[in-house]
Amino acid sequence: MFKKILILGVGFFVLAALNIFLIQKAYAINQKQSDVDRILAEISQNTGGNRQFQLAAHPEVQGLQTDITVADSRVANLKAFFRKYNSPLYNEAEIIVKVSDEYQFDYRLLPAIAMQESNLCRVIPYESHNCWGWGIYGTTVTRFDSYEEAIRTVAKGIKKNYIDQGLITASMIMKKYTPSSNGSWAYGVNTFLKALE
Numbered sequence: 690m691f692k693k694i695l696i697l698g699v700g701f702f703v704l705a706a707l708n709i710f711l712i713q714k715a716y717a718i719n720q721k722q723s724d725v726d727r728i729l730a731e732i733s734q735n736t737g738g739n740r741q742f743q744l745a746a747h748p749e750v751q752g753l754q755t756d757i758t759v760a761d762s763r764v765a766n767l768k769a770f771f772r773k774y775n776s777p778l779y780n781e782a783e784i785i786v787k788v789s790d791e792y793q794f795d796y797r798l799l800p801a802i803a804m805q806e807s808n809l810c811r812v813i814p815y816e817s818h819n820c821w822g823w824g825i826y827g828t829t830v831t832r833f834d835s836y837e838e839a840i841r842t843v844a845k846g847i848k849k850n851y852i853d854q855g856l857i858t859a860s861m862i863m864k865k866y867t868p869s870s871n872g873s874w875a876y877g878v879n880t881f882l883k884a885l886e
Contacts, residue, residue, distance in 0.1 A: 761783075761786055764783050764786050766885060767782035767786065767796070770800065770884070770885055771809065774809045776803075776809035776811065777809075777811075777836065778810055781836045784837050784841075788841055792845065792847070792848035793848070795882070797881075797886075801878045801879075801882045801885065802821050802822075802878055806820060807821070807822065814830045817832040818832070818833040818835055818836050818838065818839045819833060820836070822867070823843045823846065851866070858875075862875075
């Protein structure tokens, strides 16, 4: 008999504790939803003291004219990548994005090839600015006067001689760009394309 009373007492205690826990949980959820509703109501109000979002949208504040430009996140992505590898292409990030857009191919392609060919311009023929191995074979070295000239020339060549010819993957480009590669070139380019995502 004592065992039955003890079991009933423990059962009652467990049910009471579970009930209290569930009530507290329901209250916390309700309170959280109330807080969300209150914040959303404050944001949507156009009157009163809460003008945080209204003021942020105005280009003129206290008679001052401001210009707002949105930075292209692709440029920031390239700059971070170039800085990580201490590449001289850091200052060329904007031109790489611009030229890639002009020739309508992925902005990551030129940096990925440069990484594969020259460790992002850290291992290139002296004063060549040729980070892409463009026209370098045997003792022949194609030289450019600047990185910008190289970027423009290589981008135009990739568009005309590869992409426009239907060579649109690293493996397809590799067969013409560096036919002696055993697949490592395409693997490297794909690895660097992925790193730039």
